[in-house]
Amino acid sequence: LFLLLVLSTILMNVVVGQEKSNRIVINADLGKETISKFIYGHFAEHLGYCIYGGIYVGEDSNIPNTRGIRNDVVDALKEIAPSVMRWPGGCFADTYHWKDGVGPKDQRPSIVNVTWGGVTEDNSFGTHEFLDFCELIGAEPYICANVGSGTVQEAAEWVEYVNSSAKSPMTELRKKNGREEPWKVKYWAVGNESWGCGGNMTPDYYADLYKRFSTYMRAGRPYRVASGGTDPDFEWTETVLKKTQKFRNLIQGYSFHYYTFCHGWGDKTAATKFTENDWFHTMKNTLVMEERLERHIALMDEYDPQNRIGLIADEWGNWFTVEPGTNPGFLYQQNTVRDAVTASLYLNIFNNHARRVKMANIAQFVNVLQAMILTKDEQIVKTPTFYVFKMYKVHHDATLLPIDVSCDDYKYEDMTLPSISASASKDKDGVIHVSLCNIDMNKSRSVEIDLRGTDKLSKSSGEIITSAKENDFNDFGQPEKVNICLLYTSDAADEEDSVDLGGRRII
Ligand code: AHR
Numbered sequence: 330l331f332l333l334l335v336l337s338t339i340l341m342n343v344v345v346g347q348e349k350s351n352r353i354v355i356n357a358d359l360g361k362e363t364i365s366k367f368i369y370g371h372f373a374e375h376l377g378y379c380i381y382g383g384i385y386v387g388e389d390s391n392i393p394n395t396r397g398i399r400n401d402v403v404d405a406l407k408e409i410a411p412s413v414m415r416w417p418g419g420c421f422a423d424t425y426h427w428k429d430g431v432g433p434k435d436q437r438p439s440i441v442n443v444t445w446g447g448v449t450e451d452n453s454f455g456t457h458e459f460l461d462f463c464e465l466i467g468a469e470p471y472i473c474a475n476v477g478s479g480t481v482q483e484a485a486e487w488v489e490y491v492n493s494s495a496k497s498p499m500t501e502l503r504k505k506n507g508r509e510e511p512w513k514v515k516y517w518a519v520g521n522e523s524w525g526c527g528g529n530m531t532p533d534y535y536a537d538l539y540k541r542f543s544t545y546m547r548a549g550r551p552y553r554v555a556s557g558g559t560d561p562d563f564e565w566t567e568t569v570l571k572k573t574q575k576f577r578n579l580i581q582g583y584s585f586h587y588y589t590f591c592h593g594w595g596d597k598t599a600a601t602k603f604t605e606n607d608w609f610h611t612m613k614n615t616l617v618m619e620e621r622l623e624r625h626i627a628l629m630d631e632y633d634p635q636n637r638i639g640l641i642a643d644e645w646g647n648w649f650t651v652e653p654g655t656n657p658g659f660l661y662q663q664n665t666v667r668d669a670v671t672a673s674l675y676l677n678i679f680n681n682h683a684r685r686v687k688m689a690n691i692a693q694f695v696n697v698l699q700a701m702i703l704t705k706d707e708q709i710v711k712t713p714t715f716y717v718f719k720m721y722k723v724h725h726d727a728t729l730l731p732i733d734v735s736c737d738d739y740k741y742e743d744m745t746l747p748s749i750s751a752s753a754s755k756d757k758d759g760v761i762h763v764s765l766c767n768i769d770m771n772k773s774r775s776v777e778i779d780l781r782g783t784d785k786l787s788k789s790s791g792e793i794i795t796s797a798k799e800n801d802f803n804d805f806g807q808p809e810k811v812n813i814c815l816l817y818t819s820d821a822a823d824e825e826d827s828v829d830l831g832g833r834r835i836i
Pocket residue numbers: 374418419420421521522644692698
């Protein structure tokens with residue numbers, strides 16, 4: 330058996346193999362669950378410069394494009410193998426009327442984006458353009474239907490327009506608009522945050538409405554996702570699950586959103602200027618997510634013991650204050666090593682709950698919140714979060730390996746957090762990948778990895794995402810500061826061997 334142990338580590342001060350206080354036991358022969366590649370999903374919303382400027386520049390732009398879609402963004406995305414792309418929102422989805430965005434562009438109405446900045450939305454990027462974009466990047470599309478201000482008929486017709494091959498007014502319209510064959514989009518959300526921007530509904534009211542919409546959104550047998558409540562709203566989850574329990578064919582997924590605010594909602598901490606206090610609380614608030622996720626999963630286990638309904642974490646990430654001088658309604662923020670560390674925490678948590686978590690979508694992939702990519706006119710930047718997604722590609726559709734982490738604490742003032750986060754998987758060729766993250770801002774860590782249930786290792790290697798300072802970021806017109814570096818490779822590593830890395834040792 331050829332085995333390659335890749336130690337994917339985040340933060341340069343993760344040191345593997347010197348002391349015994351941090352120990353990870355990995356059972357390489359006990360994997361049962363698959364880590365869905367859809368956990369590595371993305372989100373595009375009509376918000377700020379996400380769609381216009383970030384994806385779509387129009388065919389007449391000087392920026393190289395394919396049918397109006399930026400080539401550089403497509404190429405960058407291909408590097409991280411985007412599995413799924415959610416669209417058109419977010420809050421925007423419950424204001425969006427899809428027929429405004431199909432047909433000849435000069436006949437599409439301009440509307441006001443009432444949710445994000447009150448700017449004009451000219452509808453030049455609509456259903457055809459979005460699905461073209463998905464085809465270019467090789468991602469599965471995931472469309473969110475308007476429940477808040479839309480009708481059942483409108484949602485049903487959208488699914489029919491996109492998915493049906495039968496003759497009907499909607500399929501004839503699609504053909505007239507230039508698309509002969511249906512796209513067959515599998516993933517559809519039935520509203521977004523229906524407790525808030527999606528209609529300020531009660532869970533009872535939403536659950537009834539969900540069943541109504543879902544009954545008619547049926548062309549192409551879609552995978553339909555119900556809106557979750559706020560992240561600590563367990564009553565919402567219980568009500569929706571209970572009220573849909575006898576309608577199993579109508580619900581395939583249940584949505585969960587979680588954002589990390591440094592010190593809570595409305596916090597004004599900047600993305601690039603922060604203290605250790607800010608850093609510690611960012612880590613702490615990210616780790617709270619696991620506890621919330623587990624409580625929602627426990628309710629799903631109660632109402633759906635066969636594990637049929639997937640938990641769809643279709644919005645997650647860091648939400649800091651906007652960059653100085655930018656429109657507060659556009660949610661544009663930079664991205665540092667701190668974002669790389671929390672991305673790694675989130676992804677380790679999703680991996681480790683792969684039994685129930687079937688999809689996750691970071692918000693948003695370009696120019697908004699915790700972006701992979703930032704654009705400025707013809708320039709493009711790949712953020713530290715981009716490199717985490719690139720490093721974690723190895724887990725796509727791999728078998729999750731059970732892992733047991735014992736570690737010391739990251740101490741700040743009188744508070745503590747576990748210092749190490751990890752997840753591990755085995756891919757189809759038998760290669761084992763371990764992703765490690767040390768969340769301590771000041772102190773290096775040594776980690777011993779006890780790899781059980783496998784033959785002798787024939788080869789091992791490690792790579793790291795690193796930079797000199799924790800608030801380093803990649804900027805326009807500057808050489809990249811944060812990227813993936815090869816840490817070591819060894820042809821002779823086995824469970825007993827260690828690899829000397831000039832001050833860093835890896836077992
Ligand atoms: O991602 C920004 C917004 O956050 C989304 O539009 C909304 O769903 C959430 O509240």
